Amino acid sequence: MNIIETIKKRYIRLSRGQRKVAQFVVDNPNIVATHIASEVGQLIGVSESTVIRFCYAMELSGYHELQEKLRNDLFNGISSKGEQKVVVSKKQSNFIKEIMNEDVSNILNTIELIDPQQFELATQLLHESQFVYVLGFRQSAPAANFMTSTLKNLRKHVKQIQHEMEDIVQQLSNIDKDSVLVIVAVDHVLEDVLTIANLAKNKKAKVIALTNSTLSPIRDYADAMFTINMQKQISIETSTSLCSLINALIEGMISNNRKQYMTFQKSNEQIESSFSYIESSIRSTC
Structure with a gap:
């Protein structure tokens, strides 16, 4: 197993700062292999000690060993992107793993941004x-x-x-x-939304408010605000963490009176079932 594969495998166990280092190493192995730890830390926006602790988390003796392994992999034509070309039969599998690991x-990262009191x-x-x-x-729809x-x-x-x-x-x-307004604004906030x-x-x-930036102007109106974290500012990458957060909020709501919500859901399902039966009967007579 090369160092890139090792990083991806252990990614979920890393701290927030170490995950930033891991993502940078995977995306920029050439830079890490040719720059000292302090310079890499500055590029990532973390301390040099965080870079070193990342190396220890990878069970390496230090940053120098990380560079050696990266140089060896690069020399042999192995990289985070090259892996997909080396073994063609595993291309789709690697792609799936990469996308789901990003999710x-x-x-x-979104979990770490959630304030328990706000939640x-x-x-x-x-x-x-009551309402x-x-x-x-647009993209938040x-x-x-x-x-x-x-x-x-x-x-x-x-x-x-x-709209x-x-x-x-x-x-x-x-x-x-007696009402609550939930605003999903994970793209550019329209003037209509603020109005x-x-x-x-x-x-x-x-x-x-559910946003993708702590600096969103919607914060001036929100009683509770949650920020979705994503590695790149692309709307499709927000969907998984955004839906996960929404699911958590709804589960939190249900926990206040699970019996009430389950009773309503069951009643709702029975009504839908009755409508489906009536519709089926009408079609069969036509």
């Missing part, structure tokens, strides 16, 4: 609010759809704000102090 990394507040708001509004435009459909299967009074409708204000006409958030706050509603 795992994004989820693990508890958000789950309480989802549980106690839940979900907003997510799929996650908003996922959250809306899941919540509708567990509780009443869940509504998704539609294409002419009067957004009309959709929020009933929002009040809606401001409207919700003016009507005393609570706001939960």
Whole structure:
């Protein structure tokens, strides 16, 4: 097993800082092989000691041994990208592992960004609010759809704000102090989103925001805010960690009264089953 494979295999066990080093080594083996530890640390944005501790986590004697192994692999034509070309039969398998490891990394990093008190507040708001509004435009729409459909299967009074409708204000006409607005904004925040958030706050509603930046302007309106961590600023890479966070928030809501939500879900399934039976009967008579 070469050093790149070893890093990928042990990636999940590393600390947050060491994972940054690991990702940099995998993506830039040439740089690591030709630069000293302090320089690599500066490029990554971590301390030299973090780079050294990463080497120990890889069961190496130190940074020099890491460089030697990288140079040896590069000399033999092995790299994080080259592995896929060396063994053609394993190309697809390696690709799957690489993508899923990135998902795992994004989820693990997102976990570290979650404030437990903010999480508890958000789950309480989802549980106690009479009305839940979900907003997510453009690239944030799929996650908003996922959250809306899941919540509708567990509780009443869940509504998704539609951007294409002419009067957004009309959709929020009933929002009040007994409501919570969940804003999914993992791309550039539209002015419409901030306008809606401001409207919700003016009507005393609570706001939960899911973003991809701690500097998002939506923070000025949020009662609870969560940041999705990702290695690259590409929207598709947010989907796994974003849906995982949404799932955690919903599970947190359910934990407040599991019997209540399971009863509603069961009742909802029975209603859907009845409609399916009626529809099937109508078709069979046509």
